[in-house]
Amino acid sequence: MSQRHLLALFSNFDEAEQVIKELRNTSIKGFDVNNDLVVKSPIEHPEVEEMLGDKPVYVQWFTLFGALMGGLLGFFLISGAQANFYEQIKGGKPIVPFPPNFVLTYEMFILGGVFITILGFLVCAGLPARRSPLYSSKVSEDQIGILVKADDAAISTLKNIFTKHEALEIQEEAGK
Amino acid sequence: MKDINEDIAWAKINKDVLKSLESPRKLYWVILAVAIAMISVAVGCEVYQYNMGMGVSNLNNPHVWGLYIATFIFWIGMSHSGTLLSAILHLMHADWRKPIYRFAEAMTTFSLMTAGLFVMVHLGRLWQFYYSLPYPNDRGLWPNFQSPLLWDAMAIFTYLSSSILFLFVGMIPDLAICRDNMHDGWRKKLYTWLSLGWEGTDRQWRNFRITYLTIACFLIPLAVSVHSIVASDFAMSQQPGWHVTSFPPYFVAGALYSGCAAIITLFIILRYTFKFEEYMTLSILKKTVRLTFAIAMIWTYLNAIEFASVWYGHDQPSKDVLIQKATGPYAPFWWGMIFCGSIVPLMLAFKRFQTNIPVLLVTSLLLNLGMWLERWMIVAPTFSHGYYPWTWDHNQWPSWVQWGIVFGSFGWFTLLFMVFCKVFPSVSMYEVKEMVYHRSRATKKLEASGMQAKGAH
Numbered sequence: 001m002s003q004r005h006l007l008a009l010f011s012n013f014d015e016a017e018q019v020i021k022e023l024r025n026t027s028i029k030g031f032d033v034n035n036d037l038v039v040k041s042p043i044e045h046p047e048v049e050e051m052l053g054d055k056p057v058y059v060q061w062f063t064l065f066g067a068l069m070g071g072l073l074g075f076f077l078i079s080g081a082q083a084n085f086y087e088q089i090k091g092g093k094p095i096v097p098f099p100p101n102f103v104l105t106y107e108m109f110i111l112g113g114v115f116i117t118i119l120g121f122l123v124c125a126g127l128p129a130r131r132s133p134l135y136s137s138k139v140s141e142d143q144i145g146i147l148v149k150a151d152d153a154a155i156s157t158l159k160n161i162f163t164k165h166e167a168l169e170i171q172e173e174a175g176k
Numbered sequence: 177m178k179d180i181n182e183d184i185a186w187a188k189i190n191k192d193v194l195k196s197l198e199s200p201r202k203l204y205w206v207i208l209a210v211a212i213a214m215i216s217v218a219v220g221c222e223v224y225q226y227n228m229g230m231g232v233s234n235l236n237n238p239h240v241w242g243l244y245i246a247t248f249i250f251w252i253g254m255s256h257s258g259t260l261l262s263a264i265l266h267l268m269h270a271d272w273r274k275p276i277y278r279f280a281e282a283m284t285t286f287s288l289m290t291a292g293l294f295v296m297v298h299l300g301r302l303w304q305f306y307y308s309l310p311y312p313n314d315r316g317l318w319p320n321f322q323s324p325l326l327w328d329a330m331a332i333f334t335y336l337s338s339s340i341l342f343l344f345v346g347m348i349p350d351l352a353i354c355r356d357n358m359h360d361g362w363r364k365k366l367y368t369w370l371s372l373g374w375e376g377t378d379r380q381w382r383n384f385r386i387t388y389l390t391i392a393c394f395l396i397p398l399a400v401s402v403h404s405i406v407a408s409d410f411a412m413s414q415q416p417g418w419h420v421t422s423f424p425p426y427f428v429a430g431a432l433y434s435g436c437a438a439i440i441t442l443f444i445i446l447r448y449t450f451k452f453e454e455y456m457t458l459s460i461l462k463k464t465v466r467l468t469f470a471i472a473m474i475w476t477y478l479n480a481i482e483f484a485s486v487w488y489g490h491d492q493p494s495k496d497v498l499i500q501k502a503t504g505p506y507a508p509f510w511w512g513m514i515f516c517g518s519i520v521p522l523m524l525a526f527k528r529f530q531t532n533i534p535v536l537l538v539t540s541l542l543l544n545l546g547m548w549l550e551r552w553m554i555v556a557p558t559f560s561h562g563y564y565p566w567t568w569d570h571n572q573w574p575s576w577v578q579w580g581i582v583f584g585s586f587g588w589f590t591l592l593f594m595v596f597c598k599v600f601p602s603v604s605m606y607e608v609k610e611m612v613y614h615r616s617r618a619t620k621k622l623e624a625s626g627m628q629a630k631g632a633h
Contacts, residue, residue, distance in 0.1 A: 042186060042349075043610045044381040052378055059386045078321045100322040103405065107327070107334045110398045114338040114391055118345065121387035122372070125380045127348075129373035137356035139376055140349070142186035142609075147377075 003030075003151055005173040007134035008162035009143045013045055016144040019165045020051045023148075023158075030151025031158065038132075040145035048144075062120025063113050070112015075105040134171045143168060179459040180275065182616040186609050189455075193350075193601045193608075194357055196450035200598065204449045211590040218584020221577045222297060230300040234575035238559045238567045243578040244298035246552040247585060250434065251291035252332070252406055253427070253547065257435025258284025258339065259399040262346070263392035271614065272463050274607040275455040279446055279597065280439050281343045286592040287438075288336040290585050295329075297581055324408035331402045338398060342391045348374050348384070349606040363599075403431045410554065416493035417501075417558040420485065426478040433475045433517075434547035436468035440540035442593070444533055446602060455603050458531040465530045472521035472543070479518065493563050500561045501553060505570050510553050516546025 010016045016039065023033050034053055041048070049055070079096045122128070132147065139145045148158055155172070162170050225232055235242045261280040265273040296305050307319075319326055351371035358364040374380060407427035410418035420426075443464065447456040486494045501510040520542045529535050560570050596602070 039378040040376045041378075041381070042376060043606050043613060044385055046385075049378045049382055055379070055382065057382050057386045059383055060390065063390050081319075082321060097322060103327045103401075104321060104330055106401065107330045107398075110338065110394050110401075111334040114334075114341060114394050117387055117390050117394075118341050121345065121383050125383040127372040127374065127380070129375070131373060132375060132377075135375060140353045140356045141190050 003149055004155055005133045005147060005149050006155060006158055006162070007136065007145055007147045007171040008167040009136055009138055009145050009169045009171075010165070011143060011168055013041070013048055013144055015165050015167075016041075016146060017048055017051060019146055019161060019167075020048065022161055022165070024051070024053075026157075026161070028150070028154045028157050030154035031148065036149040038147040040135075040139045040147060042140055042142060042144075057124065059117060059120040059124050062123070063117045066116020066119070067109050067113030069116070071105050071109035073112065074108025075101060077108075078104055133173050136169070136171065138169075179457050180455060180608070180612060180615075182612050182619060184454070184612055186612075189605050189608050189612075190353055190357065192451075192454065193603050193605050194354065196452065196603070197354070197363075197598060197601065200449050201451065203445075204594065204598070207445070207449070207590060208594055211587040211594065214584050214587025215591060216584075218581045218588065221580035221584070225297075225300070225577050225581075226302070232575060233577045234572065235298075235578070236572065238562060238569055239556065239572045241298070241555050241559065243552065243574045243582050244294050246555040247548070247582045248291050248294035248298070249406055249427075249551040249554070250548045251287045251294065251585070251589070252403065253431035253434045253551070254287035254438050255284040255291070255335070255339070255435065256399050256403060256428070256431035257439050258282070259395050260432055260435065261439065262342065263395045263399075266388075266392050267396075271611045272460050274611045275452075275457075275603050276439070276443060276460060276464070277607075278343075278347070278604045279442060279593075279602040280435075281339065281346065282593060282596045282600075282602065283435070283438060283442060284339045285336070285343055286589050286596070288332060288339060289592065290589045292332060292336070293585065293588070324405055324412050327405045328409060331398075331405045335398055335402045338391065338395060342388075342395060344370075345384070345387060345391065346604070347600060348372060349376060350601045350604060352376065353605055354601065366599075399431075400428055403427045414563075415558050416491065416561070416563060417486070417497035418554070419491075419494070420482055422478060422481055422485065426475075426482060429471060429475045429478050430547060430550060433468070433471045434544055436464065436471055437540045437543035437547065440464055440468060440536055441544070444537050444540075446597060450597065450602065452603060455608060461533075461536070462530045465524050465536065468540075468543070469521055469524035472517070472524070476518040476521075479514075497557055497561050500570075501557045504557070504561070506553060506557050506560075509549050510557075513546050513549035513553050516542045517550060518546075520546065 008019070010019070020037070020039070023031075023037060037052065039048055039052065078101050082096050082101075134147060136143070136145060146162070150158055159170060159172075233242065233244075235244070258277075258280040261273050262277040262284075265277070296302050299305060348371055351367050352374040355364065355367040355371045358367060404424035404427065407423040411420055411423035413419065440461070443456055443461060446452060483498060486498050489495070500506070520539055523529050523535070523539055529539070560572070561568055
């Protein structure tokens with residue numbers, strides 16, 4: 001069965017919360033609330049996000065990897081250069097001196113951490129992204145959008161729920 | 177005191193901030209013209225120095241660093257308050273920072289860029305700038321990885337690139353607002369490209385929140401390390417007046433101090449130029465002023481500590497440098513530093529001045545003059561009065577070439593900053609919305625529980 005998108009716009013978070021609650025509590029054939037529902041909002045709103053269920057964030061793993069790799073790269077780059085002792089006479093001093101090398105290692109630790117965190121953010125947030133099938137610029141202004149994807153048969157039920165909760169506007173993707 | 181209206185319509189926030197991208201007051205163009213004129217002075221001086229050699233700057237033994245390195249430290253210091261406002265206060269959930277942190281972050285980025293120029297100007301041989309970067313020895317350059325000068329290059333590169341990324345990431349939701357509201361043209365294309373297709377989905381916000389927090393956590397120790405490393409350029413040497421244990425915290429405090437003073441100056445200018453009176457409120461200015469006063473007192477204390485440890489120590493050459501500073505040819509500048517850095521900020525303790533815009537504008541400029549003098553008084557007197565009497569030279573002053581380049585650097589910073597504020601939203605729209613949303617909810621909760629809402633923020 002073909003699927004279509006619906007975007008409903010609400011004037012405040014309370015209404016949007018009520019809609020999400022109802023969608024979670026109602027079993028609608030052809031609509032999976034865990035995978036087919038996206039909330040779009042002008043500000044972050046952890047309470048609404050919580051209602052969508054447990055959706056883990058993996059950015060911090062990128063951070064850990066980036067920071068460790070950055071630190072290791074920094075340390076071994078410098079140590080590799082210093083340990084080239086056939087060329088550089090150290091005069092009895094340590095070939096790889098740890099205290100001063102710590103500074104550059106630390107800077108590289110942070111540099112790697114920040115760069116790979118950004119990469120992780122882009123990957124995990126799905127950016128850069130193409131415009132989704134339905135979008136309203138009101139979402140970046142003051143309205144909360146609920147975008148759902150459902151089978152054709154479920155569309156009318158979803159529309160009824162949105163209308164019941166006083167959606168300001170309902171956009172519907174054209175049928176295929 | 178009037179703060180941001182909690183009932184302000186979110187659409188109005190967008191409209192007001194977006195208007196700043198199109199129609200600033202005339203003063204904006206005046207500032208831009210003055211900045212360009214200042215830059216042309218610096219460019220002229222630099223071209224002359226490049227053609228004639230470093231001799232024309234009057235940088236010669238023993239004064240090998242001069243105004244260039246003093247001003248380099250000044251601009252590095254200026255960058256720190258962007259991090260303070262955006263990262264530290266973000267972690268502390270101080271929501272009053274929200275309307276002003278964006279321009280503070282921009283200030284961080286542009287002051288670092290300006291600082292970087294001074295390293296190149298000071299080198300003289302611009303084409304060999306890459307010698308200062310840390311890379312392996314295979315080309316026979318022998319970079320000294322144990323030198324704070326090399327750490328500096330790496331730390332500043334890390335700080336600059338991280339600050340740019342932090343600024344960019346924090347701006348993505350606002351860039352999407354610009355994309356959605358701008359008419360077709362180069363701006364719309366730019367915002368469409370930079371907003372990366374942001375639509376404010378729950379997935380995007382979830383990851384955004386963690387990313388922003390993580391980078392903020394990285395930036396705080398990074399900012400401290402950058403200025404500690406700059407302090408190490410001095411403190412790890414054996415020169416009298418520099419070999420002081422308290423230099424790193426002293427430099428960090430000085431950096432925060434000059435940055436906060438610059439935030440006050442820019443706050444006042446932006447507030448008027450871009451008609452941000454409703455967002456950059458006097459209540460926020462008051463908090464910034466109080467923060468500046470607190471940091472000014474920390475700086476004064478650390479200054480006193482430094483003088484006391486030199487005075488009561490047994491290092492006679494260091495003591496001689498201190499006496500030279502207070503009584504020698506640099507005395508007017510040194511006392512000027514004490515006056516501008518420690519006496520002038522006492523005005524900020526008085527409530528009536530904490531929201532008096534003309535007074536604050538003059539005061540913040542004086543504070544930064546004091547902080548610039550501080551950097552010069554760290555660099556020059558030690559060179560003029562080192563360990564060996566045959567190296568002493570109390571009468572070598574910077575030439576007009578040095579002064580011209582230093583003067584122009586302020587124009588360069590101003591130009592970058594003002595162009596940024598005209599192209600990108602200098603007030604964070606989504607964070608102001610968050611602020612008024614949470615404040616109004618808190619007020620409603622308090623009202624519902626029958627309590628009076630007061631001083632919640």
